[in-house]
Amino acid sequence: MEIQIQNKTSKKIEESRISNIVEKVVKAELGERKIGMLNLLFTDDSEIRSINKEFRHRDEPTDVLSFQYGLEEEIVGDIVISLERISEQAGEFGNSFEEELYYILIHGVLHVLGHTHEGYDDEGEEIFSLQRNYYKRFVEEG
Template sequence: MKINVINNQDLKKIDEKKVEEVSKYVLLKEIGEGDYELNIVITDNNEIAKYNEEYRNKKGPTDVLSFEYGLDEEIIGDIMISVERIEEQAPDFNNTFEEEFFYILVHGILHICGYDHINEEDKKIMFPKQDKYFQELKEKGII
């Protein structure tokens, strides 16, 4: 397993080692060891808005975009996270920037692993799992 962290912004300091550690934690639990890669692009609102419009036909920035390529592929997916959007929304959830960043990272990884929240049944599976991993990571002192 290889986690490639590409930091395309200089607005917020991001602990790239922690991004790798959180990613590996969730991926090991979900799909185990393997010869695969995951790309995580840390960016700003402008860049993520371009991808949001091009690939989802939606205007404006989102906190995260996940591009799932399949768990049998060499590169299983790309995740893009906007630090600006994370900073804007963190207070809405009573999170620090770092907490919100890693909560959203877990969310993006779960999408790569095949989870979704389009309907109520999917939400009942994905969101508790996201909360569980986030709590475990906090309890272990990783975040």
């Protein structure tokens, strides 16, 4: 799997750590299955708000948007993350910037791999459970 990372902000991110976490989540979900490229765009609230408005008809910034194209496709998905929103949320949740970033990154990857919030009695608790599990395994424990 190829991971394309584009950071359109001045905020420094550890691209190698991000790639490592993405690869571990994908491997945990799919095993040795080979998939195409995953694009990651790190941006600000203004750009993610514009993307959110265009594709989801919601005129507000959000932390992450995931676009799933299919595991058989050359590009399996795009993940857009607002580093501005991550900074704000980190304080709200008592996390460091990096902790919040990696937590949201994992969430975005799970969406690209087909997990959703819909269709569960517990309002998507399954995806949040997976997210917590992978965070613990791949971020906290390394």
